Amino acid sequence: MTKIAIVWFRNDLRVRDNETLLTAVKEADQIIPVYCFDPRHFTKTENYNFPKVGFNKGSFLLQSVIDLRFKLNELGGNLVVRYGKPEDKVFELAQKFNATAVYCQEEICSEEIKVEQLLEDRLNTINVSIEYFWGKTLINYDDLPFSISNLPDIFTKFRNLVEPNLPIRDECHTPDVVNFVQDIEPGDIPSLEKLGIELHKTEKNASLYKGGETAALLRLKYYLWETGLIENYKETRNELLGKDYSSKFSLWLAFGCISPRTIFWEIFQYEKERKKNESTYWLIFELLWRDYFNFIAVKYEDLLFKSGGIKKVRLESKHNANKLNAWINGQTGIPFIDANMRELKQTGFMSNRGRQNVASFLVKDLKLDWLAGAEYFESMLIDYDPCSNYGNWNYIAGIGNDPRENRYFNVLSQANSYDQYGDYVRFWVPELSELPSTRIHEPYLLNKAEQAFLKIEIGKDYPSPCFNIFTWKAKQKKSDKISL
Ligand SMILES: Cc1cc2nc3c(=O)[nH]c(=O)nc-3n(C[C@H](O)[C@H](O)[C@H](O)COP(=O)(O)OP(=O)(O)OC[C@H]3O[C@@H](n4cnc5c(N)ncnc54)[C@H](O)[C@@H]3O)c2cc1C
Missing domain, CATH: 1.25.40.80 (Serine Threonine Protein Phosphatase 5, Tetratricopeptide repeat)
Structure with missing residues (x-):
């Protein structure tokens, strides 16, 4: 009897150094590679209702799946694509083609593990095993x-x-001889619209990076x-x-x-x-x-x-929709924060330096719930990864693995060190482009005459800070000794 294996691709959209694929190819006579667009991935985040997959991330995912299909085409086969829950779609394929086993990469976080478990339970009923491989x-x-x-x-x-x-360990080699099950409907790769992802026009820097x-x-x-x-x-x-x-x-x-x-x-x-x-x-x-x-x-x-993080610490935070929206939209009145947040919104990427600053600002200056920031990052970051994202947020919020008590990022001194002349701010906050380097990070210091001279009105053309700037500056000054 022909031994058929299903290779269930998840967060391992590649053929090189893919132990799951290689083992399936070695152990079975024919394979069915499959990727499922799971509708649950395209719902809303748990607490703050952000779309789980924003435009940039969604586009990158589609490109990655298309590229995987091309790669498998080069090996003589195809990628079967399904829209639906893996515990239904992978199960149906296993049943229809009498597969002996399903091979997949082992995941770490509970949402993914739950899906594995549901699929495993269904496969058990038809005596199909599931084999996991560590590859992350x-x-x-x-x-x-x-x-x-x-x-x-x-x-x-x-x-x-x-x-x-x-x-x-050494890399696994890419299989060169692969037998695919041929008589199978490959399925279309869904559009962003079909996945419920809102399309948005990007202006700057968009599509710098292609998935796959x-x-x-x-x-x-x-x-x-x-x-x-x-x-x-x-x-x-x-x-x-x-x-x-x-x-x-x-x-x-x-x-x-x-x-x-x-x-x-x-x-x-x-x-x-x-x-x-x-x-x-x-x-x-x-x-x-x-x-x-x-x-x-x-x-x-x-x-x-969880709110208390791995240290199980209760953090004081107050919900304030205006401040959260100002942070999200790059309208806090602090140019270094706004530039980073606008870059994220436009491109789906932000530097590590930027991430540290905007996260610290959200939690320690705006005193908002760190989960709001983490969920927004989850929605927007192309490189969103649950472990790295929530791990870093735990760390910055002071409820994770930071050995230092109360680490605080002094945003002004960070801006002056890492964007000394304000080029980064000018790029992402063009309304401030005429400001001299001495004011670019603190436009709220411009008096009326200077604003008239620079043809900018703070509070109208660019927002005034969305919180008490005097207490903030005093805090920044005090923190000079302990900030990074
Ligand atoms: C609040 C916050 C949230 C973050 N969320 C994510 C996330 O969802 N996904 C993610 O991949 N990274 C996350 N990071 C880590 C880091 O910012 C990015 O990995 C990095 O900016 C990616 O750019 P790069 O590949 O050019 O990094 P490089 O500087 O070139 O680093 C090389 C690689 O090292 C790893 N890396 C570097 N720094 C970190 C770090 N602090 N934590 C974990 N891995 C790191 C990444 O895989 C990165 O690709 C987060 C950091 C912060 C402060």
Whole structure:
């Protein structure tokens, strides 16, 4: 009897270094690769009702699925696409084609685990097994030198334990001979409209990044071999403007269009052939942060998503729709915050420096609920990843893995350090483009005569701060010693 396996693609939209696909190809005579657009992914976030998938993220997802189909076409097959719940759609395929097993990447967070469980229960009724493969992190879960309950709660301790003998497995090779089940309706890739995603016009910087494995591998090649940008990564990573100050690998990592192992081994090769320095190491260091938040999510499960975070701390916050909207729309009256928030809204991306500042500002200056910020990021970030997003928000809100008590970002001094001349603000907040560098981060200091001279009215052309600026500035001053 022909042995048929289903490869259920989830957040692993690639053929290179994909253990799930490779194992299925080895163990079965024929495979059915399938991707399900699960309607639950396109509903609203739990507490603040933001669309779970915004325009930029939705577009990137569609591109990634289209590219996966092309990749599978190159191997002689196709990607079966279904719109519906995997526990129904994958089950129906398994039943119809008498599959022996379903192969998929293991997920970490409860929403995904719940779906696995529902599918597993249904498959059990027809004696079809489900095989899971770990593929999300650089270090395989099974290779951690401690049990998950002993995962340190401080990143540096984790790094010190794993780094001396970094256990990175080799990449899996891409299957070259693959037998697909041929007589199957491939299904159309749905449009954004069909998925209920609101289309919006983007003006600046839109579509800088294309989804899919092909684009991911091109970006890797560009960032390393073509430009050598990686050699200066440590110096440029905190910049804000343009596409080359950091790797942007997060976009493709979030959808599994590339594996962290592929990035690691490419850097390893680069270090052997071209140059090894602090910057090449630093990118691996950042990938370890990513791993760390994944493992923290395994250890603490749903606590990461709860108001008290993994420390179970009660934070004081008041709901204020006006302030939240000002933050979301880049209208707080603090240009550095507004520039970052406008970039996010337009492009679906924001630098790490920006994310730290706007998150700290939301929680510690506007005193709003951190979950509102985290859910908005979930909606807007192309690279949204539950572990990294909620892990970082926990950290910034002071309810996560930060060993330092009460870390606070002094937004003004951050703006002056990282956007010294105001170029970033001018790009995203064009109404301030005429302001001199000495006022660009504090337009509320302009007196009436200066405003007339610059042809801008604060409070009309650009908002006045949406909170008490005097108390804020006093707090910023006091925090100078402790801010980053
Ligand atoms: C509040 C907040 C929310 C965030 N939400 C997400 C998210 O949803 N998804 C996400 O991938 N990252 C998130 N980050 C982490 C970080 O900002 C992004 O990974 C990074 O900006 C992506 O750009 P890059 O790929 O150019 O990064 P690079 O600087 O080039 O770093 C290389 C890779 O290292 C990893 N990395 C770097 N910094 C971090 C970090 N702090 N935490 C985890 N991984 C890191 C990423 O995979 C990244 O692609 C968040 C950070 C903050 C402060």
